[in-house]
Amino acid sequence: MVQPSEPEFEQALNEVYSTLKASSLFEKEPKYLKVLDVVQIPERIIQFRVVWENDNHEVEVNRGYRVQFNSALGPYKGGLRFHPTVNLSILKFLGFEQIFKNALTGLNIGGGKGGSDFNPKGRSNNEIRRFCYAFMRELSRHIGQDTDVPAGDINVGGREIGYLFGAYKQIRNSFEGVLTGKGLTWGGSLIRPEATGFGLVYYVEQQIKYATKGKEDFTGKRVAISGSGNVAQYAALKVIQLGGKVVSLSDSKGTIISEEGVTAEQIAVIGKAKIAFKSLEEIIKDPAFETHPVKYIAGARPWIHVGQVDVALPCATQNEVSGDEAKALVAAGVKYVAEGSNMGSTQDAIDVFEGERLATKSASAPAVWYAPGKASNAGGVLVSALEMGQNSQRIQWTSEQVDSELHKRMINLFEESIKYATQYSKESNKESLPSLVMGANLAGFVKVADAMFDHGDVWA
């Protein structure tokens, strides 16, 4: 077998194209076939050198990137990731996913992604600041509030956005909404830090409601979560608020399992310590873990260790659920799987979840219902687009306003996926729930493709 040269990007491409091809879209409307060749090539990729000085006054050098993938629906929009694994395959996969995710929000944002192979772990605050300034020295030529609006992603949070914004403002002499996830006193939106995690849980609420015909909600549900960064923290808090029990969290070194459920206080402790890149293994020495002890499993992901679960929310990184782990989750009774991470499930895992969904014998029998990140984690970028709107108006909305807009739009997005999946599905089992992966891909793709036709990027 030929090894793909961009494995993550080819995986993301295949996930979208295989579900579109399994639907009746191209039979009903063959003009859309032409879009496939065009939309898979980024409009532009910027690659650059980032030279910066570490605390020992030595030269350090990293690779910087911005993939400006598609601007059919608005300025390029998507996060920046700082991680040693960052390369073009990763950023093209993330940028490609972002196009359709952003389309699903119903707001005017195109798709992009960027970042660097810089590893901020173990770096001082001064080193992180100097890196951000050096990175923005080049990036600032290619972005702007109406061109391309980056945000955070893995290892890029409020602190990094602050330094990047400060650098942009100095270099361009322009105070503008060029980044989202900004501080609350200089143009940030309330609820932006919470948005991805909250939005994910709002989405799953709709899944539960739809599958049980309104009979169930999060009350009493056991919820396995991976990751312990921004997305995992706020997803966990919202689950607790809605009466569910968070039975796991994890980081790159290991997993914590909590039989009685992680507490909001423990999550606050994790949130603080993670800014300083502390590991869960160290964090659980805090007194907050004495009264409500957790089990720590080194080197493990949660999925095969969580015991009986109702909901699984992968919130760490790509390909964090393997086929075997998906089977273990099914055996553990999982009913709803929704990704807070981007492409959290491998194709093998998706095949397991989708296979279970299709095998449903009757509408009342339990089935596993999988939601891809591009739908279920869209709340983050959705509130980013609301932040752009507030910046254009030069006002700040209240938390209640932003949260209710997020909630409403996550419901719309869920219903849109159901509508498309139902309209274009060729599945013969009428008892099974609609495919949320097919529905999300169709809804996002058609919206982007129609705009590309309008602009003459592709023609029939």
Ligand code: GLU
């Ligand atoms: N990195 C986030 C995502 O994967 C947020 C992007 C944004 O807000 O622009 O969607």
